[in-house]
Amino acid sequence: xxxxxxxxxxxxxxxxxxxxxxxxxxxxxxxxxxxxxxxxxxxxxxxxxxxxxxxxxxxxxxxxxxxxxxxxxxxxxxxxxxxxxxxxxxxxxxxxxxxxxxxxxxxxxxxxxxxxxxxxxxxxxxxxxxxxxxxxxxxxxxxxxxxxxxxxxxxxxxxxxxxxxxxxxxxxxxxxxxxxxxxxxxxxxxxxxxxxxxxxxxxxxxxxxxxxxxxxxxxxxxxxxxxxxxxxxxxxxxxxxxxxxxxxxxxxxxxxxxxxxxxxxxxxxxxxxxxxxxxxxxxxxxxxxxxxxxxxxx
Numbered sequence: 001x002x003x004x005x006x007x008x009x010x011x012x013x014x015x016x017x018x019x020x021x022x023x024x025x026x027x028x029x030x031x032x033x034x035x036x037x038x039x040x041x042x043x044x045x046x047x048x049x050x051x052x053x054x055x056x057x058x059x060x061x062x063x064x065x066x067x068x069x070x071x072x073x074x075x076x077x078x079x080x081x082x083x084x085x086x087x088x089x090x091x092x093x094x095x096x097x098x099x100x101x102x103x104x105x106x107x108x109x110x111x112x113x114x115x116x117x118x119x120x121x122x123x124x125x126x127x128x129x130x131x132x133x134x135x136x137x138x139x140x141x142x143x144x145x146x147x148x149x150x151x152x153x154x155x156x157x158x159x160x161x162x163x164x165x166x167x168x169x170x171x172x173x174x175x176x177x178x179x180x181x182x183x184x185x186x187x188x189x190x191x192x193x194x195x196x197x198x199x200x201x202x203x204x205x206x207x208x209x210x211x212x213x214x215x216x217x218x219x220x221x222x223x224x225x226x227x228x229x230x231x232x233x234x235x236x237x238x239x240x241x242x243x244x245x246x247x248x249x250x251x252x253x254x255x256x257x258x259x260x261x262x263x264x265x266x267x268x269x270x271x272x273x274x275x276x277x278x279x280x281x282x283x284x285x286x287x288x289x290x291x292x293x294x295x296x297x298x
Contacts (some may be wrong), residue, residue: 009146009282010064016139017060020158023135024054027128027161034124041108043121045101045187046128046164048270049194052097053157056090060150069204081243083262087150091201094157098194106188125168132162147242147281149208155200160197164190214240214247218279222249225274231255231267233292247279250286257291264289 031047034040064083126148136158143151172188179185213219219240226235234254241248253271257265268287 009148013064013146013151014061014146016135016142017057017064020135020139020154021054023131024050024057027131028054029277030079030124031128034120035156038121040121040168041095041105041187043124044160045105045190046125046168049097049101049161049164049190050128050140052093053154053161056157059086059093060088060154062086064148064150071222073222081209083148083150084205087153088202090150090153090157091205092256094153094160094194094201095198098191098198101194102188103189105184105191108184108187114125117202121172122169125172128149129169131159132165145280153205155231156197156201157209160190160194161191165275167193168199176214178242208242211241216244216283220246220285221279222275225278226251226253226271229267229274232271233271234297236297239289243284247281247283249275250281250288252288252290254297256292 016066017134027052028047031043035044035047064086068175095168127185139151139158140155144149167186167189170189171182171184174182211223219238222238223238226232226238232253232255234251236254238251253268255267270291274287275285289292
């Protein structure tokens, strides 16, 4: 069951990442051509951002490939955290891009360099917004469906690229109304947005690496599934953590003390099957069965 879920999720995640790579190749080419023709710093910064997008696409593919490998003797819990590390790499790359944008745009303002707006920049930016917003929405939907932090980070990379194109348009319009440094200010605005997104993504990834529990909604769903089993009289020590896309869950259940070992085992197996079937993400379950005695209720 877990293996089927992992394989299906990996196929969909790779597909949306390939789509993102194709979109980035198209946008990088177009933005660099327009930037070189017009001399617009913001559209060139936007092109560099798209280059970083493509590099993170590659990082995500590598994370999916290695993270989906079967458990082995040295990695009995699987390789899922490689996906999380890929997400960290994406976020840190995004942070570097944002800080670089801010630095070079501020340096340009200090030198009092002025570029004049061209309608070609507007056309390129509007096209980029349309392409990137579609890629963002598709990637985000698949990432959330399969709880993949690397793909979700990549989706936000795409959204940041779309927002950066919005800032490009704002800068060009500002220049048309007489603000000479509108292009550079737009590039700084792009950088600030990118840094904020990167910081949030890094925090989420670090939470997973330090064994943070799964989200509250998933915990409540797990509790409902346990409570629905009438043969489980009580449970405690419910613990969860994530390794890549997989949930690791362990708990103690209390059952009728007069049951045979086989009957108690059947209750535990029934609970495991229910959790596998009802949770949308792969789950690795350890159930400890105890007799329902007052001293064991905690």
